[in-house]
Amino acid sequence: MNNTIDYDKLISPRAAAMRPSGIRKFFDLAAEMPDCISLGVGEPDFKTPWAIRDAGIRSLERGKTKYTANAGMIELREEICKYMKRRFDLEYNDRSEVLVTVGGSEAIDICVRSLVQPGDEVIIVEPCFVCYEPITVLTGGVPVHLTTREEDDFRLTADELRAAITPKTKLLVLPFPNNPTGAVMEKEHLEEIAEVLRGTDIMVLSDEIYAELNYGKNRHVSIASLPGMQERTIVVNGFSKAYAMTGWRLGYACGPAPIIKAMTKIHQSCIMSAPTTSQYAAVVAMRECDAEIEKMRLEYNQRRRLVVKGFNDMGLHCFEPKGAFYVFPCIKTTGMSSQEFCQELLMNKKVAVVPGDAFGECGEGYIRISYAYSVEHLTTALKRIREFLAERGLMQEN
Amino acid sequence: MEQLLKILEKNARIPLEDAAAMIGKTTQEAAAMLDQAQSEGIVRGFRTLVDWEKANVACVEAVIELHVSPKKDRGFDEIASAVAAFDEVESVLLMSGGYDLQVIVQGKNFQEIALFVAKRLSPLDDVLSTATHFVLRTYKRDGVMYQDEEVDERECTVL
Numbered sequence: 001m002n003n004t005i006d007y008d009k010l011i012s013p014r015a016a017a018m019r020p021s022g023i024r025k026f027f028d029l030a031a032e033m034p035d036c037i038s039l040g041v042g043e044p045d046f047k048t049p050w051a052i053r054d055a056g057i058r059s060l061e062r063g064k065t066k067y068t069a070n071a072g073m074i075e076l077r078e079e080i081c082k083y084m085k086r087r088f089d090l091e092y093n094d095r096s097e098v099l100v101t102v103g104g105s106e107a108i109d110i111c112v113r114s115l116v117q118p119g120d121e122v123i124i125v126e127p128c129f130v131c132y133e134p135i136t137v138l139t140g141g142v143p144v145h146l147t148t149r150e151e152d153d154f155r156l157t158a159d160e161l162r163a164a165i166t167p168k169t170k171l172l173v174l175p176f177p178n179n180p181t182g183a184v185m186e187k188e189h190l191e192e193i194a195e196v197l198r199g200t201d202i203m204v205l206s207d208e209i210y211a212e213l214n215y216g217k218n219r220h221v222s223i224a225s226l227p228g229m230q231e232r233t234i235v236v237n238g239f240s241k242a243y244a245m246t247g248w249r250l251g252y253a254c255g256p257a258p259i260i261k262a263m264t265k266i267h268q269s270c271i272m273s274a275p276t277t278s279q280y281a282a283v284v285a286m287r288e289c290d291a292e293i294e295k296m297r298l299e300y301n302q303r304r305r306l307v308v309k310g311f312n313d314m315g316l317h318c319f320e321p322k323g324a325f326y327v328f329p330c331i332k333t334t335g336m337s338s339q340e341f342c343q344e345l346l347m348n349k350k351v352a353v354v355p356g357d358a359f360g361e362c363g364e365g366y367i368r369i370s371y372a373y374s375v376e377h378l379t380t381a382l383k384r385i386r387e388f389l390a391e392r393g394l395m396q397e398n
Numbered sequence: 399m400e401q402l403l404k405i406l407e408k409n410a411r412i413p414l415e416d417a418a419a420m421i422g423k424t425t426q427e428a429a430a431m432l433d434q435a436q437s438e439g440i441v442r443g444f445r446t447l448v449d450w451e452k453a454n455v456a457c458v459e460a461v462i463e464l465h466v467s468p469k470k471d472r473g474f475d476e477i478a479s480a481v482a483a484f485d486e487v488e489s490v491l492l493m494s495g496g497y498d499l500q501v502i503v504q505g506k507n508f509q510e511i512a513l514f515v516a517k518r519l520s521p522l523d524d525v526l527s528t529a530t531h532f533v534l535r536t537y538k539r540d541g542v543m544y545q546d547e548e549v550d551e552r553e554c555t556v557l
Contacts, residue, residue, distance in 0.1 A: 375412065
């Protein structure tokens with residue numbers, strides 16, 4: 001009896017069609033190289049503030065190791081509502097409009113799964129974080145890519161949005177502050193987008209995971225805070241970036257009660273409840289750690305200025321990002337593609353950065369640099385990139 | 399100014415151009431701020447943190463708790479200045495709590511420090527008593543780890 005299983009035939013076509021991460025090969029290679037320095041990671045280099053870690057430890061000491069309520073501990077949902085009011089002037093009902101999830105990623109996943117039926121169109125603003133498209137495709141939705149451009153400061157414009165909307169449009173994914181560009185949408189720009197959406201049945205998934213990392217004159221504004229938008233917006237946020245809690249895997253979604261209810265049904269089937277230790281820690285994060293956010297934000301801001309100036313000085317034009325912890329310099333003047341540039345830089349100077357096309361085709365001609373690293377690490381990397389350009393006669397001193 | 403000072407406190411060797419960029423100033427503006435800070439005595443100096451143990455250079459350090467008698471008109475200043483004037487003394491701090499002055503002393507060996515305490519520090523008129531604690535090992539100094547270097551364990555698992 002031949003019992004060889006052809007696994008390729010077993011795997012669902014949708015799962016099989018998912019593309020592996022385009023940058024995996026770079027970072028596998030980089031990991032093997034001694035003295036290689038990376039500017040690739042998308043998570044803070046800070047440790048979780050001690051008060052938060054301590055709260056997690058204390059919860060374990062007290063034996064708080066059971067499941068919590070499916071939607072998350074009520075104590076935490078209350079704190080999330082206070083936080084949303086305090087930081088973004090948004091009011092939510094802690095009993096019906098908040099769901100605590102396993103990172104912002106789960107919130108994105110179940111938000112899409114709650115709304116999107118096969119054939120529904122999901123407008124994805126690119127370049128962007130890589131998960132929106134595969135999640136949409138897995139539900140049978142149709143991703144509609146909407147390009148942002150450097151000349152528009154990588155913002156979504158009302159005209160482009162209007163042109164992309166069809167009768168099948170179900171959801172707009174709005175990821176600002178943006179990974180990888182660092183672009184933000186100011187209130188007036190969001191107002192233009194809101195104007196297009198009011199009166200429609202199109203929902204907005206506003207991924208605001210970098211909301212606290214904003215370096216412009218104004219604080220982050222959520223599109224949900226604009227008139228007529230809270231009822232058509234699901235705000236996704238989390239603890240990973242603002243509180244340096246990536247490994248705790250904790251995020252949340254706030255939105256209209258019927259949608260949160262649908263999301264909670266999926267969540268309770270797939271996840272049950274978000275990690276209990278993390279939830280106890282997160283209560284303290286929201287109660288006590290506004291000052292810690294500010295400390296980290298100030299430090300990121302110093303690094304941001306340093307890196308932007310570094311790239312502009314070497315002649316690689318660098319859009320001034322106002323949010324997140326990435327810069328997105330343009331490498332078109334080198335004549336290399338993003339992939340070529342990253343490969344050459346890695347092989348010759350042992351610096352690993354992420355090619356811009358990993359975030360959507362429109363990222364071609366750019367590279368993503370994370371500045372979630374120490375100043376010493378960043379200056380060493382910038383020096384190597386400068387040498388890389390100089391050796392190829394590509395340095396254009398500004 | 400405060401931001402510049404904090405950057406320099408962490409790394410005095412950072413190029414001024416970089417420090418200026420980090421605070422959103424020109425190099426000239428940052429240079430002027432630093433000049434002002436030095437002339438006003440806000441910046442007291444630039445030094446190097448040396449791990450003498452790793453360099454295999456004999457170096458012993460002690461923390462000495464001093465009880466002293468303050469003067470009616472000058473408080474602790476007179477005796478503190480007298481103690482600070484010794485070359486062996488690295489730092490002198492007026493403390494709250496169980497003793498008055500904390501003195502940090504460096505020497506080549508235990509004996510050198512013992513002689514310093516016995517022959518120079520204790521005999522001062524206003525010193526009432528001393529308690530000497532030798533440093534056995536340095537784990538962290540001025541914000542810098544001296545033992546285990548932290549490894550960046552972050553991986554680029556997704557974007």
